[in-house]
Amino acid sequence: MSDLLSISDLGREDxxxxxxxxERRDVGxxxxxxxxxxxxxxxxxxxxxxxxxxVVQLGGHPVxxxxxxxxxxERESAADLARTLACYYRVIGxxxxxxxxxxxxxxxxxxPVLNLLSDSDHPLQALADMLTVRQLLGGLExxxxxxxxxxxxxxxxxxxxxxxxxxxxxxxxxxxxxxxAPPSGVRQVADPVEAVAGAAIVYTDVWVSMGQxxxxxxxxxxxxxxxVDAALMAKSDGAWFLHCLPARRGEEVTGExxxxxRSAVWRQAENRMHSARAALAWMTGR
Numbered sequence: 001m002s003d004l005l006s007i008s009d010l011g012r013e014d015x016x017x018x019x020x021x022x023e024r025r026d027v028g029x030x031x032x033x034x035x036x037x038x039x040x041x042x043x044x045x046x047x048x049x050x051x052x053x054x055v056v057q058l059g060g061h062p063v064x065x066x067x068x069x070x071x072x073x074e075r076e077s078a079a080d081l082a083r084t085l086a087c088y089y090r091v092i093g094x095x096x097x098x099x100x101x102x103x104x105x106x107x108x109x110x111x112p113v114l115n116l117l118s119d120s121d122h123p124l125q126a127l128a129d130m131l132t133v134r135q136l137l138g139g140l141e142x143x144x145x146x147x148x149x150x151x152x153x154x155x156x157x158x159x160x161x162x163x164x165x166x167x168x169x170x171x172x173x174x175x176x177x178x179x180x181a182p183p184s185g186v187r188q189v190a191d192p193v194e195a196v197a198g199a200a201i202v203y204t205d206v207w208v209s210m211g212q213x214x215x216x217x218x219x220x221x222x223x224x225x226x227x228v229d230a231a232l233m234a235k236s237d238g239a240w241f242l243h244c245l246p247a248r249r250g251e252e253v254t255g256e257x258x259x260x261x262r263s264a265v266w267r268q269a270e271n272r273m274h275s276a277r278a279a280l281a282w283m284t285g286r
Contacts, residue, residue, distance in 0.1 A: 003112055041097055079104045094114070137200055146202050148226050150207060204253055
């Protein structure tokens with residue numbers, strides 16, 4: 001099967017197949033006797049744990065490779081890393097800073113390359129998000145979703161996924177923090193109240209991601225009006241709250257929202273494993 005570097009690599013039928021696979025707890029052992037390389041240039045609790053368990057559930061052997069073992073771009077190029085890993089592994093998963101490195105890896109080998117996160121995309125998170133929304137609402141077509149805050153890599157993949165499944169996405173961001181080229185049908189507004197009005201799902205992410213520490217104060221000032229609190233949630237249609245985690249309570253979301261009865265963040269986190277298992281099964285021809 002093809003690489004999965006972004007949601008834009010998928011068609012509508014691909015998305016439907018992936019979600020169906022994610023709902024199944026037993027898809028056999030297509031990775032029996034095979035290894036899966038998990039290269040992490042950036043750390044993550046959910047991505048590493050969900051991927052390792054997904055590989056095990058498919059009968060394979062996950063191998064974690066940390067940044068110091070490679071020195072990507074300094075000691076070894078992305079293409080050479082992919083060529084080396086292809087000698088040993090059935091699938092290459094990579095969590096990188098630059099999306100261009102993933103593209104170089106995919107070009108260098110015929111082995112499937114899976115994006116575990118890049119600066120532009122987070123496809124496995126978007127798959128988990130779509131699975132979670134479908135479980136909460138009973139369907140995706142016409143689902144009204146609001147994303148509030150920095151339209152980052154998570155938001156970009158979410159927007160692409162919503163466009164594929166026919167969900168309605170509204171993004172509320174301050175000037176300079178929105179998507180530069182949103183998919184057709186995605187609405188961008190400045191007012192968070194306007195975005196969440198009538199929404200069944202309200203989603204946010206951290207204001208300061210890894211590598212943005214120098215911009216932390218300016219980002220916090222710009223995004224302060226976009227905090228998801230009880231007052232903002234009250235403007236929705238009794239919405240469920242989602243967050244890709246980790247969260248900074250008191251910044252992008254208040255504790256009463258993320259820890260409240262309408263928060264589905266832990267179901268969303270569990271679904272990272274199910275979506276990873278589905279992606280691996282799909283990429284290996286299940």
